[in-house]
Amino acid sequence: MNAIAETTAKQAPAGERAELIATLERHRGFLLQTAQDLTDEQARTASTVSALTIASLLKHVADAEEEWFRFAVEGARAFGSEHGVYGDDIDWDAVDAEAATNDGDWAETEWTDTRFVLAEHETLEYLRARIEQVAARTEEVLRTADLDSAHPLPVAPWFEPGVSWSVRRVAIHMLAEISQHAGHADIIREAIDGRKTMG
Template identity: 30%
Template sequence: MGFLTPNASGELDVLKTYALQQLAQMRTTVHGLSDEQANSTPTASDLSLTSLLMHTAEVAVFWSADAASAPKEPELPTDMQDHSLDELVADPRGLTAALDYFDRGVRYATDNLDKVSDLSAPVPVPEAPWYPDDLESWEARWCLLHLCTEIARHVGHADIIRETIDGKGSYELNDLAEAADAD
């Protein structure tokens, strides 16, 4: 999937297409890197590309599950955990393992996105200190827009890290990844 998000029809299809395209962009940021490069932290941030891959996978799984199960509580996969960013920063796994985790998350998210049927369905807001106490629910639509926003934010961060590692930007990486897929 190239740099430009493919055209789609209807609000749900547009949201799904955008989320999946951004996830594809996240994966492209690590194209051609070694474990050492993917685990490096060459910017002021403590995040590496592997930690961003794993975090983005979890974001995709959990927010898509919320939208898919609304108005009920989501059923989350047992093999995807909700790690803190600090845990992911400290995670020593290599690029192949991080990509396996990421790809599994993308598969779960894709399945969840296929199950969303009502964008107006209320999604219960989980208890967390950063959510207002009086906020009881938001729409499935809001969850999917939040999902797209979070992924895009992390892809931008990944782009900066990748450019700092070897100077390769997203346009060049898309071309390289598409050429490799064609082989």
């Protein structure tokens, strides 16, 4: 084995790390495939009863993956107050109380979920590049971090208080998140032009 091959072999992750990286990459690929050959207008089309679009799903997945892998390294401070869902300025008890008066509907509260709202500059080209950039950072974390290192979760109604997630658990969470949204995007794409990722 020559020096370059030896260096490459040492750098390539093995075992669990390699499986996590490869599986995340595969499911990101399914999500990106739903945007293949679409115009920006089509990518922003809400083609089902949902308000979600392929472009808004690409944005959300990139943002979520970036934040969660920052959390894996830095802990809950990675979310900061500027990140609407996990910001420390949200009074979740008040949001829950307000939702309770509207049959539990958070959409009828003062809290607004902006995670799927697109800015003008967020074109398909931009979103694809962003996903690739975020994926590279994720791979770096999964190659180097202690998979058992854990941080307490941020405060939110959907998390059990006092629970911590390891780097491994964050990777599993993002795999579920990406897979779920790839399925959403597949249905949206089929409604646009009949094209399906599988089947």
